[in-house]
Amino acid sequence: MKVLVTGFEPFGGDDENPSYEAVKLLPEHICGAEIVKAELPTAFKRAETALRERIEAHRPDIVICTGVAGGSSGTRLERVAINLRDARIEDNDGEMPADEQIVPGGPAAYFTRLPTRKILSALTENGIPAALSYSAGTYVCNDVMYTLLHLAETEYHGVRGGFIHVPYSPAVAAKKQPLPPSLAVETAARALKLAISVTVAE
Ligand code: PCA
Numbered sequence: 001m002k003v004l005v006t007g008f009e010p011f012g013g014d015d016e017n018p019s020y021e022a023v024k025l026l027p028e029h030i031c032g033a034e035i036v037k038a039e040l041p042t043a044f045k046r047a048e049t050a051l052r053e054r055i056e057a058h059r060p061d062i063v064i065c066t067g068v069a070g071g072s073s074g075t076r077l078e079r080v081a082i083n084l085r086d087a088r089i090e091d092n093d094g095e096m097p098a099d100e101q102i103v104p105g106g107p108a109a110y111f112t113r114l115p116t117r118k119i120l121s122a123l124t125e126n127g128i129p130a131a132l133s134y135s136a137g138t139y140v141c142n143d144v145m146y147t148l149l150h151l152a153e154t155e156y157h158g159v160r161g162g163f164i165h166v167p168y169s170p171a172v173a174a175k176k177q178p179l180p181p182s183l184a185v186e187t188a189a190r191a192l193k194l195a196i197s198v199t200v201a202e
Contacts, residue, residue: 001032001033001034001061001062001200002033002034002036002058002059002060002061002062003030003033003034003035003036003060003061003062003063003064003196003199003200004036004038004054004055004058004060004062004063004064005023005026005035005036005037005038005063005064005065005066005192005196006020006023006037006038006039006040006051006054006063006064006065006066006144007019007020007021007022007023007024007037007038007039007040007066007067008020008039008040008041008042008047008066008067008068008140008141009039009040009041009042009092010042011042011089011091011092011140012089014068014172014175015171015172015175016169016171016172017042017067017068018068018166018167018168018169018172018183018185018188019066019067019068019165019166019188020039020066021169021185021188022066022166022185022188022189022191022192023037023039023066023189023192024037025185025186025189026189026192026193026196027193030193030196030197030200031196031197031200031201032200033061033062033196033200035196036054036058036060038050038054040065040144041092041093042091042092042140043091043092043093043095043140044085044087044091044093044095044097044140044143045093045095046093047140047143047144047147048143048144048147051065051144051147051148051151052147052151055148055151055156055159059156060159061158061159061160062159062160062161062196062199062200063148063152063159063160063161064114064161064162064163064164064192064195064196064199065141065144065145065148065161065162065163065164066163066164066165066166066192067140067141067144067163067165067166068165068166068167068168068172069137069141069165069166069167070167070168070172070180071167071168071180071181072165072166072167072168072181073129073167073181074128074129074130074131074167074183075123075128075129075130075131075164075165075166075167075183075188075191076130076131076132076133076164076165076166077112077114077116077119077120077130077131077132077133077162077164077195078112078116078133078135078136078141078145078162078163078164078165079111079112079116079132079133079134079162080109080110080111080112080134080135080136081109081110081112081136081142081145081146081148081149081163082108082109082135082136082138082142082146083101083102083103083106083107083108083109083146084099084100084101084102084138084142085097085098085099085100085101085102085138085139085143086098086099086100086138086139087138087139087140088139089139091139091140102143102146102147102150103146103147103150106150107150107153109146110145110146110149110150110153111149112145112149112161112162112163113149113152113159113160113161113162114160114161114162114195114199115198115199115202116132116162117132118198118202119194119195119198119199120132122194122195122197122198123191123194123195126190126194128187128190128191128194129183130191133165136163136165141163141165144163145162145163148161148162148163149161149162160199160202164191164192164195166183166188166191166192167180167181167182167183167188168180168181168182168183169182169183169184169185169188170182170183170184
């Protein structure tokens with residue numbers, strides 16, 4: 001079994017993106033599954049292309065995409081992606097789409113293909129703050145989640161996947177005022193490892 005795990009590059013003036021920092025800490029194998037890591041650009045168009053290329057190149061059984069959700073106090077297990085781009089800030093290519101569909105005429109939303117409730121139990125039993133989330137926003141993370149689930153629906157049948165948001169790392173949070181909540185990158189990595197274990201075991 002092969003698992004593609006993605007994080008994002010920094011954006012919005014931050015020095016690091018804790019999502020990819022956490023992905024980098026994952027081992028090469030989890031529960032016998034091979035882990036393939038990728039850093040996606042925080043740019044609408046290039047992120048979609050990069051995700052598709054990685055899926056085509058590696059043909060993973062499971063895809064878990066991750067990103068940072070500034071202000072979040074725990075890991076957020078995203079359950080829904082909506083067909084909307086509505087950026088609050090420019091992406092890393094200077095694009096700031098508003099009121100646009102990701103897939104013109106596509107379904108309004110896709111539900112995650114990850115066992116989010118089981119993952120939630122695993123995380124909270126292991127002392128990691130986590131919650132189910134019903135909005136991945138309308139920026140690049142929601143875009144990537146929607147694109148992933150659209151690909152799983154239309155081209156890569158049988159692929160399981162979804163999206164997990166992690167909080168700021170202490171290093172990123174420390175540079176902001178008012179001080180936002182943060183989670184150690186090592187803990188975020190532990191959360192991702194548990195999420196992968198639960199999904200592989202399903
Ligand atoms: N978080 C942003 C995009 C990249 C990232 O790590 C988001 O939540 O949309």
